[in-house]
Amino acid sequence: MAKFDSDDMVLKLQPSGGGGYVTIAGCISHNASISNGTVDLSDKDSNRWGDKGNFGPRELNINFNGWVNDGTEYALLEVAAQDDTVVDLQLAYSDGRTITCNFYVSQFDWGGDHGNGQTFSCTLATDGEPTFA
Numbered sequence: 645m646a647k648f649d650s651d652d653m654v655l656k657l658q659p660s661g662g663g664g665y666v667t668i669a670g671c672i673s674h675n676a677s678i679s680n681g682t683v684d685l686s687d688k689d690s691n692r693w694g695d696k697g698n699f700g701p702r703e704l705n706i707n708f709n710g711w712v713n714d715g716t717e718y719a720l721l722e723v724a725a726q727d728d729t730v731v732d733l734q735l736a737y738s739d740g741r742t743i744t745c746n747f748y749v750s751q752f753d754w755g756g757d758h759g760n761g762q763t764f765s766c767t768l769a770t771d772g773e774p775t776f777a
Contacts, residue, residue: 669710
């Protein structure tokens with residue numbers, strides 16, 4: 645079974661005005677989690693395991709640490725974090741898979757050391773249903 649290199653994932657942003665997605669950062673590390681909210685429907689007749697309904701809130705959260713690749717497009721991500729607005733992002737894997745959605749930047753950190761590239765980390769939370777392709 646083939647293994648995936650996590651360094652081959654990139655963060656892309658769709659600039660306002662449309663067009664294609666532009667790579668703004670290469671991945672250092674990332675993790676993603678899907679939360680499928682359930683609702684407890686248990687009543688006195690339920691067994692001890694309970695009854696669940698799958699109509700609770702769903703959420704995709706992604707934590708991303710990366711190298712900044714393009715200052716102009718990267719600045720749009722910074723502005724989205726500062727202004728608390730939604731930004732259209734795509735995460736692209738080396739095997740061609742993508743996750744595309746409007747995201748809130750719920751946390752944004754940046755930094756850099758002397759003699760090294762600028763890095764950032766962010767937590768992205770979906771605003772709407774993501775597209776997995």
